[in-house]
Amino acid sequence: MRVGIIGATGYGGAELLRLLNQHPHVQEVVLYTSSKEGMNIQESYPHVSNIYNQTLKSIDVTSIKDEVDTVFLATPPGVSAEWSGQIAEAGCRVIDLSGDLRLQNPEVYEKWYKREAAPLALINDAVYGLPEWNRESIQKAQIISNPGCYPTATLLGLAPLVKNKLIDVDSIIIDAKSGTSGAGRSPSAITHFSEMNENFKIYQINQHKHIPEIEQNLHQWDEQVQSITFQPHLVPMVRGIMATIYAKANQQISETELRDLYKEAYRNEYFVRIRPEGAYPATKEVYGSNYCDIGLTYDERTGRITVVSVIDNVVKGASGQAIQNFNLIHGFEEDTGLTLVPMYP
Numbered sequence: 430m431r432v433g434i435i436g437a438t439g440y441g442g443a444e445l446l447r448l449l450n451q452h453p454h455v456q457e458v459v460l461y462t463s464s465k466e467g468m469n470i471q472e473s474y475p476h477v478s479n480i481y482n483q484t485l486k487s488i489d490v491t492s493i494k495d496e497v498d499t500v501f502l503a504t505p506p507g508v509s510a511e512w513s514g515q516i517a518e519a520g521c522r523v524i525d526l527s528g529d530l531r532l533q534n535p536e537v538y539e540k541w542y543k544r545e546a547a548p549l550a551l552i553n554d555a556v557y558g559l560p561e562w563n564r565e566s567i568q569k570a571q572i573i574s575n576p577g578c579y580p581t582a583t584l585l586g587l588a589p590l591v592k593n594k595l596i597d598v599d600s601i602i603i604d605a606k607s608g609t610s611g612a613g614r615s616p617s618a619i620t621h622f623s624e625m626n627e628n629f630k631i632y633q634i635n636q637h638k639h640i641p642e643i644e645q646n647l648h649q650w651d652e653q654v655q656s657i658t659f660q661p662h663l664v665p666m667v668r669g670i671m672a673t674i675y676a677k678a679n680q681q682i683s684e685t686e687l688r689d690l691y692k693e694a695y696r697n698e699y700f701v702r703i704r705p706e707g708a709y710p711a712t713k714e715v716y717g718s719n720y721c722d723i724g725l726t727y728d729e730r731t732g733r734i735t736v737v738s739v740i741d742n743v744v745k746g747a748s749g750q751a752i753q754n755f756n757l758i759h760g761f762e763e764d765t766g767l768t769l770v771p772m773y774p
């Protein structure tokens with residue numbers, strides 16, 4: 430396969446480069462830019478020296494359709510809305526890492542993203558790329574809307590409870606923590622070293638754009654779900670997300686039953702690992718990998734279930750999941766190029 434990356438100079442793009450280099454069915458990678466035409470990728474990323482030697486090309490649909498079969502968009506909001514439709518119409522598969530096509534209702538997108546939504550026809554054509562719960566639709570899709578990082582950790586953590594109607598859905602609280610690479614490569618007053626080192630911050634309280642994405646998907650699984658509480662935090666680390674999820678059980682459930690439920694739900698899922706009783710995952714245990722690790726407990730005193738879900742935000746939360754979707758749409762084994770062992774320590 431020949432693949433294109435729009436946004437290769439960003440963090441999602443860099444991670445695509447790292448992972449695609451391991452992919453046995455990817456012969457050629459073509460890189461596109463909105464601002465650095467003619468620059469060699471090694472100038473932006475010396476760590477790919479001797480591995481990638483491509484010059485960045487301008488984004489032009491006529492050339493793209495001749496040069497590649499699939500295009501990954503690792504770009505900020507608004508870019509996919511502009512390009513995905515044209516690229517798909519030209520005959521390429523599109524995998525969009527941004528949030529542009531994730532929300533089915535354009536008014537909801539405009540409220541939370543505070544910008545114009547993509548055309549409705551384009552939104553309707555895009556399939557939400559959470560493979561563990563949407564595999565069959567993904568296999569037939571031409572345009573994939575790759576989930577957000579926080580929604581990936583949260584939805585994988587909540588799915589067995591919500592689908593089996595085991596919790597009071599009004600009681601869901603998601604306390605999420607992310608490393609700073611989630612904010613992309615451009616430095617900002619929020620993420621630069623002296624702001625983040627030795628610091629721990631809550632941000633976008635009750636306003637984060639992943640709230641409607643989580644609600645939309647939970648609602649599809651159980652229409653009783655309306656609103657959730659989700660609060661994101663920045664942690665002084667580069668990679669990793671931990672979503673600690675609390676919900677009130679609507680019946681007595683033993684630790685064993687809870688764990689069996691998750692083990693059964695993810696029995697055939699290579700990338701989801703359920704911790705044994707009394708063990709809880711840490712972000713380092715998935716670092717650099719496409720795994721989502723989940724730990725569980727039920728507190729008999731309060732009747733609350735706690736789910737701890739960790740991912741690497743740039744892998745399972747972005748580029749790794751995008752390649753998992755790439756594998757599905759092209760009929761490759763789903764874990765192709767993604768069986769990297771997490772980096773530890």
Ligand SMILES: NC(=O)C1=CN([C@@H]2O[C@H](COP(=O)(O)OP(=O)(O)OC[C@H]3O[C@@H](n4cnc5c(N)ncnc54)[C@H](OP(=O)(O)O)[C@@H]3O)[C@@H](O)[C@H]2O)C=CC1
Nearest residue numbers: 436438439440441462463464503504526527611613614747
């Ligand atoms: N980082 C993460 O952990 C995750 C990121 N995402 C999403 O993935 C997308 C990319 O994120 P990330 O890589 O972190 O972001 P970065 O800011 O690191 O990179 C974005 C890249 O997009 C390109 N770009 C900027 N403006 C335009 C434009 N108008 N047209 C085309 N390309 C443009 C830039 O490259 P150039 O100037 O060369 O065009 C830039 O390098 C975002 O939508 C993000 O929300 C999703 C999940 C997790």
Ligand SMILES: CC(=O)N[C@@H](CCC(=O)OP(=O)(O)O)C(=O)O
Nearest residue numbers: 526527528577578607608611612
């Ligand atoms: C730490 C940090 O800043 N994280 C980003 C999430 C990145 C992401 O997944 O956003 P998309 O929905 O655009 O893909 C944020 O909170 O906006």
